Amino acid sequence: MNKLFASTILILALIFATGCQNNPNRGRDIGILAGAVLGGIAGAQMGDGGDANVVAGAVIGGALGGLGGNQIDKRQEELQAAEAQRQYEYEQEVQAQEKLESEIKTLEEKRIRDEIARKATAADVTAAEREAARVEAELAAKKKAYEESQARALRIQEAQERIAKAQEELAELERQENGQY
Known part of the structure; x- marks a missing residue:
């Protein structure tokens, strides 16, 4: 070979x-x-x-x-x-870690609620509810003011569009009157 x-x-x-x-x-x-x-x-x-x-x-x-x-x-x-x-x-470890973190967060939230429950008085509850009502009223007033300002802005835009259209029509009529058409 x-x-x-x-x-x-x-x-x-x-x-x-x-x-x-x-x-x-x-x-x-x-x-x-x-x-x-x-x-x-x-x-x-x-x-x-x-x-x-x-x-x-x-x-x-x-x-x-x-x-x-x-x-x-x-x-x-x-x-x-x-x-x-x-x-x-690794995936099992990640899942276990995420579960542990979720449990820790839940326990911390419960601890905070329990602490508030132990220390809160009827006056504290009334004050918190009053503050919540005040903030909600302030929010409602701001929402209403915002909606009203948006409505005004829309009306102004519509008026400006009408003005522009009327000015175009006036200019067209003036050109026709002067024979420039």
Whole structure:
């Protein structure tokens, strides 16, 4: 077997191997191909370089390459499983943290309510209700004033539009009277 043929086989094997990107047994397949090619080349270099040496080298190389590739595939699967497990554990930890923070917030709100309940008197309740009514009345007055100002602004805009339209009509009539039309 000549060296050009061996080089061609090696190049074709590497091209084929890189085309198997989504193959789950990619390591095994690449190992078999690379081992067979390299074993065939080694077999061609040994002894008389006959076909039997090339075939024997290719078979032995393919078998050894397949075994090595299987180990690579298994390790890759283990790494992917470990990463999936880490991701799952991280998500569980995030959920637990969010739940804990929510519980802390709820407890803090309850603590504040309880503290107010222990210290509040009837006069405090009356004062709080009076203040709430005052703020609500102030809000209602401001809302009413805002709505009235918006209504005035709208009326002014409408009046300005009417003025502009009337001025256009006057200008048109003046042009017609002067014969400029």
